[in-house]
Amino acid sequence: MTRKADMTAHPTIGDSQKPSRRAIAACVLPVALLLSVALEGSAQAAEPVATCGSTITTDVTLTADLFCPSGDGLILGSNVTLDLGGHSLIGSGSGVGVQTTFPSEGGNTIRNGTIENWATGVQLQEESPTRTPYVVIDVVLRNALLIHGPTNGTALQMTRVTADDSTVYGQLGGDLAISESRFTRSPVNLFYASATIVKSTLVQSHVSTTARGQVIIDSSTLDGKGAGSPGSMSETGITITNSAVKNFAEPIGGFWGGVTLTGNKFSDMPDGVLGDVSYFASEAVSTITDNTFLRTGVALRGNVPMIVENNTFKHGEVAVEFTRAEPFPGDPPHTAEGSRAVGNVIMNHTGSGITTELPGLEVGGNTAKNNGGYGIYAPGAVDLGGNVAFNNDLGQCVGVVCGRK
Incomplete structure (x- = not known):
């Protein structure tokens, strides 16, 4: 109120009455400082605890x-x-x-x-x-x-x-x-x-997947340290590419699913790499290509259909067993149709290289040598030619024609 009255009493201010710049600064600086402190306090108050x-x-x-x-x-x-x-x-x-x-x-x-x-x-x-x-x-x-x-x-x-x-x-x-x-x-x-x-x-x-989706593992290392399994599935699939998988006590398993293995190195898996993952599911195909298997027991014991191409198997028990569960009563006998073994190299196994009792397996371009069983045992196979077998203890090939080295 006093300020209003004062302003009324002095409607104009002459040059001699104007405040100096120093006086203005003296007033402004404390206000600015107070504002800065207030803002800083607000910012600090807003920090979450x-x-x-x-x-x-x-x-x-x-x-x-x-x-x-x-x-x-x-x-x-x-x-x-x-x-x-x-x-x-x-x-x-x-x-x-x-x-x-x-x-x-x-x-x-x-x-x-x-x-x-x-x-x-x-x-x-x-x-x-x-x-x-x-x-x-x-x-x-x-x-x-x-x-x-x-x-x-x-x-x-x-x-x-x-x-x-x-x-x-x-x-x-x-x-x-x-x-x-x-x-x-x-x-x-x-x-x-x-x-x-x-x-x-x-x-x-362990990696497991159930009912939907899938597992994709690429450019990785999986080490079981002598126990467990790399993975399991139910009604889905697992894909492993460009990876090192070793020291697992159990193979990949499950049911109603398929596995894709490409460009990997599997080693020291005495019970194998792949188990019966396609049980009763003919539409689930497992595809195994361009892998190396070392000391892997029965490396692939998969229910068909299974496509096995351009792999190297060394120092195991059996490289590949193409199997299928017994059919239900009244169903036709199972076959290996849709499965094939092509371009694989199998050596120094205690048992056979490739084996199946199911007719219809396509077999071609494989080399089996220095195995304790047959090189290839596949009665009723579809012979694609180009198979080579030698120095296998029980015989070279059954079901397909094999040349020597």
């Missing part, structure tokens, strides 16, 4: 390890990045380490740190309406399984993830894309979902 059980709605970076002695860890809102900052989120063996809120639009990223000692380490329970992939990158999971279970086909990208004793689940459309990662005693289990695994190492880490 990551405490056990808290819901995070904006991007957050941990500045220290966070230990949660009970309950859950962190809950992420939509499109939130959790940067662990090189630190660890540690539980007491129960609860969920990191989970998405309900409901959520998804689109979350978890990166750069360790999630350790949780009943469930990561649970992505919602889906992104836009199908923006979830991302887990540069994270160590230790005793902390991961569950990815959206229902609309949103993928999870796992890059440079180390999983120790931490099963990884893809469920209900939760497809997985795993690259440059190492899983130890950490199986990958899929249900109505697929997985693509590239440039990764799986140690004692």
